[in-house]
Each structure stands twice: as C-alpha cells, then as structure tokens.
Amino acid sequence: MRELFFVRLFLLTFVCAVLGAATSALAKDLELPALTGRVVDGANILSPTDEEELITSLKNLEGRSSDQIVVVTVPSLQGYAIEDFGIRLARHWEIGQAGKDNGVLLIVAPIERKVRIEVGRGLEGVLPDALAGLIIQRRILPAFKRGDLTEGIKLGIEDIQASLLGDGAEVAARSKKPDRQIFSYLPFIFFGFWLVPFVYFVSSLNRDRRVSGRVPGGVVIVPGSFGRAQDHWHGPGGFSRSPGGFGGGFSGGGGSFGGGGASGGW
Amino acid sequence: MTLMIKKLSDFLKMMIVLLVPLGLVGCGINNIPTFEEQAKASWSNVLNQYQRRSDLIPNLIETVKGFAAHEKKVLTEVVEARGKATSFQIPKDILTNPQSFEQFQKIQGSLSGALGRLLAVVERYPELKSSQNFLTLQTQLEGTENRIAVARGDYIQSVKHYNTELKTIPGRWWRSLVYPDSEPMEVFTVEAEKTKVPEVKF
Numbered sequence: 002m003r004e005l006f007f008v009r010l011f012l013l014t015f016v017c018a019v020l021g022a023a024t025s026a027l028a029k030d031l032e033l034p035a036l037t038g039r040v041v042d043g044a045n046i047l048s049p050t051d052e053e054e055l056i057t058s059l060k061n062l063e064g065r066s067s068d069q070i071v072v073v074t075v076p077s078l079q080g081y082a083i084e085d086f087g088i089r090l091a092r093h094w095e096i097g098q099a100g101k102d103n104g105v106l107l108i109v110a111p112i113e114r115k116v117r118i119e120v121g122r123g124l125e126g127v128l129p130d131a132l133a134g135l136i137i138q139r140r141i142l143p144a145f146k147r148g149d150l151t152e153g154i155k156l157g158i159e160d161i162q163a164s165l166l167g168d169g170a171e172v173a174a175r176s177k178k179p180d181r182q183i184f185s186y187l188p189f190i191f192f193g194f195w196l197v198p199f200v201y202f203v204s205s206l207n208r209d210r211r212v213s214g215r216v217p218g219g220v221v222i223v224p225g226s227f228g229r230a231q232d233h234w235h236g237p238g239g240f241s242r243s244p245g246g247f248g249g250g251f252s253g254g255g256g257s258f259g260g261g262g263a264s265g266g267w
Numbered sequence: 268m269t270l271m272i273k274k275l276s277d278f279l280k281m282m283i284v285l286l287v288p289l290g291l292v293g294c295g296i297n298n299i300p301t302f303e304e305q306a307k308a309s310w311s312n313v314l315n316q317y318q319r320r321s322d323l324i325p326n327l328i329e330t331v332k333g334f335a336a337h338e339k340k341v342l343t344e345v346v347e348a349r350g351k352a353t354s355f356q357i358p359k360d361i362l363t364n365p366q367s368f369e370q371f372q373k374i375q376g377s378l379s380g381a382l383g384r385l386l387a388v389v390e391r392y393p394e395l396k397s398s399q400n401f402l403t404l405q406t407q408l409e410g411t412e413n414r415i416a417v418a419r420g421d422y423i424q425s426v427k428h429y430n431t432e433l434k435t436i437p438g439r440w441w442r443s444l445v446y447p448d449s450e451p452m453e454v455f456t457v458e459a460e461k462t463k464v465p466e467v468k469f
Contacts, residue, residue, distance in 0.1 A: 130410030
C-alpha cells in the first residue's frame with residue numbers, strides 16, 4: 002500500500018515536471034531577441050561605427066555608475082504594445098545590477114514607428130517618466146521625424162546618460178558594490194550548524210580514546226553527511242548574480258523593472 | 268565499546284533532530300506563507316500605483332481647467348470618481364473577500380473611465396494639448412497607467428502562484444495541517460469598459 006503511494010507520488014512529480022515544461026513552452030508566444038551586447042540592432046539601422054561608438058559610451062557609463070543601458074531596435078513588436086513588449090524584454094534580460102535595479106532600455110521599433118525608454122526601478126528617481134517623456138519628445142522624436150534614426154538614438158542616449166549622472170553624490174553611492182546578502186553567508190551558517198554536534202561527538206570520542214586508546218571508526222560518517230549537506234545548500238549560493246559586463250561578453254545583472262519610463266511615436 | 272555505540276547513537280539522534288526541519292523545508296512547508304507574503308507585497312504595489320494616479324489628478328484638473336473650464340461635466344466626473352476612490356476604505360480582508368475586491372475594482376475602473384473621457388475631450392483643445400504642463404502631466408499619467416498594468420499583472424501572477432499552492436499537493440496537505448486560515452485570493456478581471464468594442468461613427 003505504502004509502495005503504491007510512493008509510486009503514485011513519483012509519477013505525479015514526473016507528470017507535473019513534464020506539464021510544467023510544456024506549459025512554459027506554450028507561454029512563450031512572444032519571441033524576444035537575444036541579448037547579444039549593449040546594442041542589439043535587430044532592425045539593422047545603425048552603422049558598425051555608430052554601434053561601436055554607442056557601445057563604448059555605454060560601457061564607460063557602467064564603469065562610472067554601474068548603470069546598464071541597452072539600446073535595442075526591433076524589426077517588429079509582434080502585435081504587442083511597445084509598453085508591453087518593453088517590460089517583457091526588460092524583465093527577460095534583467096538589465097541593471099541586482100538590488101540596485103539600475104537598468105535602462107531604449108527600444109526603437111522603426112516599422113511601428115514607436116520608441117520607448119524603459120526605466121529600472123532603481124532609476125525611477127533620477128529618470129522619472131516626465132523626464133523620459135521629455136527626452137523622447139524633445140530629442141529623439143525630432144530626429145526620428147526627419148528620418149535620422151541614428152541621430153535620434155545618439156541624442157537620446159546622451160540625454161539619458163546626462164540625467165543618470167546628474168547628481169554626483171548619488172552616482173557615487175549607486176556605483177558602490179551592494180552589501181553582501183545573507184544568502185552568500187548561508188554555507189558558513191550551515192557549516193556552523195553541523196559543526197556543533199560534530200565537535201561534540203569528536204571531543205567525546207577523544208575523551209574515550211584517552212581511556213581506551215582505540216581509534217573510532219564512526220568518524221567516517223561525519224565528513225560524508227557534511228559534504229552532502231553542503232552540496233545541498235549550494236543552490237542558494239546562486240542568488241548572488243555575477244555583475245554583467247565582464248570581459249567581452251555582456252549580460253544583465255539581475256535588475257528589476259516595474260513599468261517606469263515613457264513612450265512616443267512618430 | 269558500548270559507550271562508543273551509545274555516543275554514536277546520540278550523535279545520530281542529534282543529526283535526525285537537525286535533519287527533520289530541513290526535510291520539512293525541502294517539502295515546502297514554508298511555501299504557503301512565503302507565497303502569501305509575496306502576493307501581499309504585489310498587492311501593496313498595486314495600491315501604491317493607484318494612489319500615485321490619484322495624486323496626479325488634482326494637477327491635471329487644474330491644468331485642463333485653465334484651457335477648458337466649460338467642460339464641466341467631464342471634469343466633475345473625474346473629480347467625483349477620484350473622491351470615491353480615495354475615500355474607499357479598503358477592508359482588511361479585501362484580498363480574500365470577492366465582494367470588496369469587486370467593489371475596489373469597480374471604483375478604480377470608473378476612475379479610469381472618467382480619465383479616459385477627459386483625455387478624449389482634451390483632443391478638442393490644441394492649445395491645451397501642446398502646453399508643456401499638460402504634456403508632462405500626460406506623460407506621468409501614461410507612465411502611471413502603465414505601472415498600474417504591470418503591478419496588476421505581477422499581482423495576478425503571484426496570486427496564481429499562491430492559489431495553486433493552496434489547491435495542489437503537497438500545499439493542500441500543508442494547508443489543512445498547518446495553515447487552515449490561509450484562504451485563496453482574488454484576482455483582477457478585465458474591466459467591463461475595456462472589453463466593450465469602441466463605437467465607430469462615420
């Protein structure tokens with residue numbers, strides 16, 4: 002009876018895993034572009050030199066304030082509103098550092114003639130919607146209306162950077178590394194957790210050994226269970242995400258977005 | 268020798284005592300309260316964004332009045348809807364009480380409707396539309412509406428997570444065993460106004 006129960010439970014877990022994978026595959030009705038770098042020119046509107054120029058300036062910004070800006074042009078919004086597309090893309094890429102949430106996405110959809118600045122939660126104070134809206138209305142759209150997309154993107158990025166770097170003291174505070182989170186200490190806490198009974202056991206054995214002079218075989222068990230326990234807790238260690246922008250590759254640092262920013266059309 | 272075996276069994280007992288809570292955590296005994304807190308956190312974000320919208324409205328009204336004071340009907344509609352929304356006392360059990368949740372949604376929905384009509388009226392006043400003050404307010408309002416949409420989506424997601432945990436095994440067992448007070452929460456439905464097909468007149 003009991004075995005039957007466990008067999009059922011196992012089957013259930015299996016079915017659940019398969020179903021979960023299937024539904025998550027189905028849910029992906031929107032195809033999001035891959036984060037290939039700081040400039041993802043899916044619509045192919047930037048020349049290689051302009052792209053290089055943008056990448057360098059965005060890289061410098063991250064070096065200075067740790068803020069991540071990504072420029073993305075898309076050939077199609079796939080029927081979604083640019084706000085909807087933007088938040089999905091931003092959350093998928095996780096631009097910005099974890100905990101600081103300092104990512105900005107400039108999205109240009111030349112076919113739909115829509116543009117959006119998506120602002121990470123941590124930057125909503127320095128780049129509020131009204132300011133993002135102004136940058137779009139005053140700097141980006143006039144160039145876009147002339148048909149000069151490259152110029153509009155450059156001017157927009159220039160202004161976004163200027164507003165992010167506006168307050169020197171605030172930038173310095175933002176660029177600092179965040180405090181280590183409790184998760185990164187978990188293995189150590191865990192170590193201590195096992196250490197108490199272990200020490201107790203070994204010291205009591207030692208006391209015996211002094212009397213009997215025999216080497217205990219039971220000690221072997223302890224390092225075994227020890228190691229397993231640590232393996233088990235390696236998972237939460239993954240919470241500390243590596244900051245993006247190391248070396249040549251670029252990746253989001255785990256920043257979160259709450260729908261801040263502004264959009265425009267031309 | 269017997270002493271050593273006793274020590275060893277003491278040690279193993281201690282290990283078991285330490286392992287049981289770990290095992291329970293692994294089986295998801297904490298899932299229900301964790302998801303519940305997440306859902307509540309997303310809910311307070313929803314409230315925050317609605318509040319933010321309410322805070323923007325007086326400025327908007329003032330600006331529109333400056334150019335189109337005679338559009339009294341739409342203006343008072345917005346003011347009244349906002350008054351209702353801000354004076355609505357949110358009951359403590361709103362998340363688990365379908366009636367009060369429905370009421371909350373209706374009140375905010377009628378404010379959305381009134382705002383939409385106001386913005387439609389504004390289209391008739393090019394001067395107002397191009398005034399910097401109005402443009403800024405419009406951007407803020409759009410931004411807030413977008414945040415409301417995002418916050419609502421996040422709330423729906425986390426409630427889905429929580430409700431599913433309550434209804435599926437092993438969460439169902441944990442609920443009956445440890446958290447009998449945890450009730451499933453309500454989610455937003457699409458507002459009636461949004462499902463209406465707009466009328467097109469030629």
